[in-house]
Amino acid sequence: MSKIIAVTSGKGGTGKSSISACLGYALAKQGNRTLIIELDFGLRCMDIMLGMQGNITYDLGDVLEGTCDVYKATTTVKLANNLSVLCAPSDPFVQLKAEDIERITSEMRKYFDYILIDTSAGINGSVFDIVTNSDLILIVTTPDPVCVRDAQMMSDEFYKRGNQKQRLIINKASKRIFEFEDMDDLDAIIDTVGVQLLGVIPEDSAIPLATGKGAPLSSSSMGFVAFSAISRRIKGEHIPIQIKM
Numbered sequence: 001m002s003k004i005i006a007v008t009s010g011k012g013g014t015g016k017s018s019i020s021a022c023l024g025y026a027l028a029k030q031g032n033r034t035l036i037i038e039l040d041f042g043l044r045c046m047d048i049m050l051g052m053q054g055n056i057t058y059d060l061g062d063v064l065e066g067t068c069d070v071y072k073a074t075t076t077v078k079l080a081n082n083l084s085v086l087c088a089p090s091d092p093f094v095q096l097k098a099e100d101i102e103r104i105t106s107e108m109r110k111y112f113d114y115i116l117i118d119t120s121a122g123i124n125g126s127v128f129d130i131v132t133n134s135d136l137i138l139i140v141t142t143p144d145p146v147c148v149r150d151a152q153m154m155s156d157e158f159y160k161r162g163n164q165k166q167r168l169i170i171n172k173a174s175k176r177i178f179e180f181e182d183m184d185d186l187d188a189i190i191d192t193v194g195v196q197l198l199g200v201i202p203e204d205s206a207i208p209l210a211t212g213k214g215a216p217l218s219s220s221s222m223g224f225v226a227f228s229a230i231s232r233r234i235k236g237e238h239i240p241i242q243i244k245m
């Protein structure tokens with residue numbers, strides 16, 4: 001049974017796209033057929049992050065406009081055998097309706113084990129409905145107190161709408177966290193957001209380096225270790241949470 005996983009956050013710049021790209025790569029490398037759907041309309045970046053810049057013929061805009069069927073619009077990523085991407089349209093004004101994404105994801109369930117939806121930040125009507133209806137919501141926050149509060153507000157809204165299947169990812173964790181007065185350890189972040197922790201990704205310069213070049217993360221990097229563990233936990237394996245920062 002395939003799983004639709006939405007990667008979302010309250011605040012912008014928390015690392016949703018980087019996480020979608022690196023987690024998608026990790027899941028694919030572990031033998032799972034994985035599709036990343038990018039919903040950041042007008043701010044496409046997944047082609048660069050996955051090393052496919054200049055190699056995207058069709059995108060989600062073509063599917064929504066009805067000029068191309070969804071399977072044809074997905075592009076196989078060269079980095080990993082099992083990884084495909086459906087990029088966001090470069091036109092920011094393409095109309096997005098939740099029912100269109102539901103139609104697209106239900107069609108794609110036939111071909112993929114995991115469908116990762118990389119969303120735009122914040123509360124936007126149709127993206128909100130898409131996330132609410134997914135099988136698993138990954139709430140991404142950094143340790144920054146503003147970001148943590150926004151994550152809590154987003155998560156509360158999803159709970160209110162009946163989605164209990166939420167997990168927290170704390171991204172860009174570093175020793176700086178101990179400098180925040182009310183949010184001085186990871187437990188305080190987890191308690192504030194009120195969502196079970198799935199993983200902690202350290203602040204690691206290997207991540208912008210890899211996604212900027214469209215290359216895989218170096219297997220010796222802290223980021224690589226964190227994404228491998230998160231992908232295994234998503235598959236139901238018991239991998240203890242280890243925090244290196």
Ligand SMILES: Nc1ncnc2c1ncn2[C@@H]1O[C@H](COP(=O)(O)OP(=O)(O)OP(=O)(O)O)[C@@H](O)[C@H]1O
Pocket residue numbers: 009011012013014015016017018019040119120121171172173201202203204205207208209211223
């Ligand atoms: N763990 C990390 N360590 C270091 N840098 C990171 C990490 N995660 C993400 N970044 C960097 O943070 C910046 C924002 O990341 P990204 O674009 O993935 O965020 P986003 O949440 O998708 O942004 P937006 O809300 O604008 O869509 C990028 O420069 C990215 O390389």
